[in-house]
Amino acid sequence: MKVAEKSPNMNQPSPFKREPEGRKRPHHSPLFMHLNEYVINMKMTNKICLITGATSGIGKETAIALAKMGATVVFTSRDRKRGETAKAEIIKLSGNKNVDVMACDLSSFASIKDFSEKFKKKYKHCHILINNAGVWEKKRGLSKDGVELTFATNHLGPFLLTNLLLDHITASAPARIINVSSGLHASRTMNFEDLEGKKRYNGMKAYGQSKLANILFTKYLADRLKDSGVTVNTLSPGLTYTGLFRNASAFTKWFMRRIAKKPVEGAQTVIFLASSSEVANITGKYLSNKKIKDSSEESNDMEIAKRLWEISENYVRKYLD
Numbered sequence: 001m002k003v004a005e006k007s008p009n010m011n012q013p014s015p016f017k018r019e020p021e022g023r024k025r026p027h028h029s030p031l032f033m034h035l036n037e038y039v040i041n042m043k044m045t046n047k048i049c050l051i052t053g054a055t056s057g058i059g060k061e062t063a064i065a066l067a068k069m070g071a072t073v074v075f076t077s078r079d080r081k082r083g084e085t086a087k088a089e090i091i092k093l094s095g096n097k098n099v100d101v102m103a104c105d106l107s108s109f110a111s112i113k114d115f116s117e118k119f120k121k122k123y124k125h126c127h128i129l130i131n132n133a134g135v136w137e138k139k140r141g142l143s144k145d146g147v148e149l150t151f152a153t154n155h156l157g158p159f160l161l162t163n164l165l166l167d168h169i170t171a172s173a174p175a176r177i178i179n180v181s182s183g184l185h186a187s188r189t190m191n192f193e194d195l196e197g198k199k200r201y202n203g204m205k206a207y208g209q210s211k212l213a214n215i216l217f218t219k220y221l222a223d224r225l226k227d228s229g230v231t232v233n234t235l236s237p238g239l240t241y242t243g244l245f246r247n248a249s250a251f252t253k254w255f256m257r258r259i260a261k262k263p264v265e266g267a268q269t270v271i272f273l274a275s276s277s278e279v280a281n282i283t284g285k286y287l288s289n290k291k292i293k294d295s296s297e298e299s300n301d302m303e304i305a306k307r308l309w310e311i312s313e314n315y316v317r318k319y320l321d
């Protein structure tokens with residue numbers, strides 16, 4: 001038998017076409033899932049969940065799952081049309097109409113500020129914030145604020161958004177903040193001398209560093225929010241075939257299609273952290289496959305976390321008030 005015939009992922013729809021993904025897959029339909037969801041539904045009704053970047057991949061699967069559990073799901077999109085398409089799909093697949101899409105470009109400080117003000121006016125609470133939106137930029141690009149795009153979108157964006165919503169989240173306690181990191185954090189260190197890759201840029205290094213920053217941010221924030229009723233955790237979804245690899249080579253896409261998880265599988269630890277009572281009192285942890293795991297030594301260094309926090313504050317200071 002050819003290896004390809006054995007692969008469980010051969011029939012995955014392409015995430016690059018931004019086409020509806022969930023309907024044909026069995027994960028949304030077996031009876032045990034419905035029974036399981038029915039039990040959890042009780043807990044998620046009345047919860048307002050904010051997810052960044054749910055137009056595709058892990059964010060969209062998370063939105064579908066939380067909406068199925070009865071939560072009010074608000075997600076951000078930087079593109080109106082893609083946002084509306086995803087919203088219609090999430091409503092259709094979850095049967096829950098309490099799904100809202102709001103404009104926000106996570107790479108732009110002004111857009112994040114504008115969004116956070118609109119969100120706070122529209123919603124009295126934020127029980128669960130999932131910082132999911134992320135990019136992997138092969139070539140070095142700049143955000144509207146002139147910051148390297150990966151660092152801006154993957155770290156500074158969630159840093160600013162979380163800080164702007166913090167009072168709102170704390171007032172909604174018990175509440176949870178979830179930052180989607182990656183196992184690739186472990187291959188990098190924070191290069192404070194050249195955080196934005198001005199001297200030398202490498203897409204993989206920039207991505208790994210931004211994902212390390214997600215963990216350092218999580219640990220530092222969890223410490224600050226101790227005893228506030230707000231938990232802060234981070235996770236690695238594992239290698240997942242999503243739009244993240246939109247700009248990858250044809251070979252990488254071909255390979256990914258065969259070895260990687262489906263988006264619904266990659267979303268499971270995010271959904272677990274957002275909805276399970278098992279992690280209600282867990283904070284400052286890194287998870288993979290729904291289990292607490294050790295992250296890299298550097299990601300646990302609170303001196304480095306403090307330094308990153310202070311540098312990040314300097315970047316966004318103008319927008320923090």
Ligand SMILES: NC(=O)c1ccc[n+]([C@@H]2O[C@H](COP(=O)([O-])OP(=O)(O)OC[C@H]3O[C@@H](n4cnc5c(N)ncnc54)[C@H](OP(=O)(O)O)[C@@H]3O)[C@@H](O)[C@H]2O)c1
Binds near residue numbers: 056104
């Ligand atoms: N896939 C993996 O193997 C893997 C592994 C480890 C960690 N992760 C992490 O998982 C998270 C989700 O990624 P994914 O794999 O599901 O990829 P994806 O399918 O490309 O989803 C990324 C989401 O982020 C949004 N986004 C990107 N840049 C944005 C911006 N500037 N402003 C607002 N939204 C923006 C995208 O929106 P648009 O539709 O506008 O592009 C999309 O909804 C990321 O943080 C990623 O680093 C993924």
